[in-house]
Amino acid sequence: MTVKTEDENPTAAVMIIGDEILSGRTQDTNVNTIAKFLGALGVDLVEVRMVHDVEAQVVRTLNELRTSVDYVFTTGGIGPTHDDITADCVANAFGVGIDERQDALDILLARYGGDANLLNPNSRRMARIPDGASLIVNPVSGAPGFQLENVFVMAGVPRIMAGMLNDLPHRLRHGQQVQSRTVKATYVPESLAADILKSLDAQYPDLSLGSYPFGIYPEEFGTQLVIRGRNADDLDAAFAALLAGLPPIVAQARQRYPDARFEEVVG
């Protein structure tokens, strides 16, 4: 693990656990939700892994990630069924015990009006928490997630996962938020915008310049240009240079594709 200075942003990885994602049955949206959540806190998401509900793979992946980034966020596998193995995998990865815990059980019981008869053994599985973990509040459906050291274990259902994120900001070191400046749609091909992007990239090594083509020629087509970074002054300067450089590029594009519609929208 590399030593980082305090002014560097913390790093994070996401591990999506679930056969339903890898089989194509379910379109994941949790990565995007977590990515936006971390971006707002200045935590840099550096890697995502999606794995099967298989203990060896989950344990190996978790151990690789938790020793290489500051924070790991997992989703999936903490429900009441036989394939909900995430809590056991986390205990296994850390080499700690796991048992039913009263505070977690109380939360589940409260969902049933305190009637323990309504809580079957399968539901009680959701109160099994690795030793040393703290609970993560689930404001949506009760059954908690948990944090063990730098690993945050959350539900897979997107609405529940999003609810659990509300209990995380105070547990994380916040970094400097990455901001962006965007040219929403310039109707030029990516190849014509490449020179100015390359030149700005060289001039501002701490900024990240992205270009995202949309549409396919001869339909309406163009490129979205995005500058991202932490230094607002650099961002403003690079964005001004980009805007100043676009008109001749648009003119050049107009010459090449006389039938195409060109219109510059900045946002």
Next chain:
Amino acid sequence: MTVKTEDENPTAAVMIIGDEILSGRTQDTNVNTIAKFLGALGVDLVEVRMVHDVEAQVVRTLNELRTSVDYVFTTGGIGPTHDDITADCVANAFGVGIDERQDALDILLARYGGDANLLNPNSRRMARIPDGASLIVNPVSGAPGFQLENVFVMAGVPRIMAGMLNDLPHRLRHGQQVQSRTVKATYVPESLAADILKSLDAQYPDLSLGSYPFGIYPEEFGTQLVIRGRNADDLDAAFAALLAGLPPIVAQARQRYPDARFEEVVG
């Protein structure tokens, strides 16, 4: 690498390359498209990784994946701009050279009616192909992907990526397709379905039994039940047992949540 017998399905990994995914700017859909494509061919997707447009990370990840699964599919980073580094990363990972190639250049030229003046140096970058690779046809926008040994390099734009998949089936060993049987919606909580799932899981170790809750009590809520596997007889038998076991579970649920609506829909 473990030795596999011919009757086992080939394995695959997907590597999504792109800052725009990890920043949360873009919701990935390529994983889902590739997962469905592979499922239909009987190729087992065992892992997905999403990484930044950073050479060291791309090369390291690619080398880890290509030596641990049969096929690796990458998306992103093969356009005309400075951050399109995938082709160079692949050459670097395999330790081979990379250069502009005439057959790739011809394809790009054809898009411009054969007029080389319309092809600027940035566009020409898309004709740089690692030594020894074969091209992957791009029926959408021309610029090809490529295959080097067991690695398939495709565009990041979903529509173009999906088009490139059409050129892959004949290059892959096909396995036995995973089929599924689904109870689309049984309005019982997952915890009540857990026993029968666990028992079927024990009885049919080659099948995979999944349960996917939807809705949150006290709203309309329930669970989708999915059985997946390659043996149609086992699938049919397990599905019949599941359907036979559901009525008493639904009756039990009705007792517990008198206000909830219960209705079993099988599909």
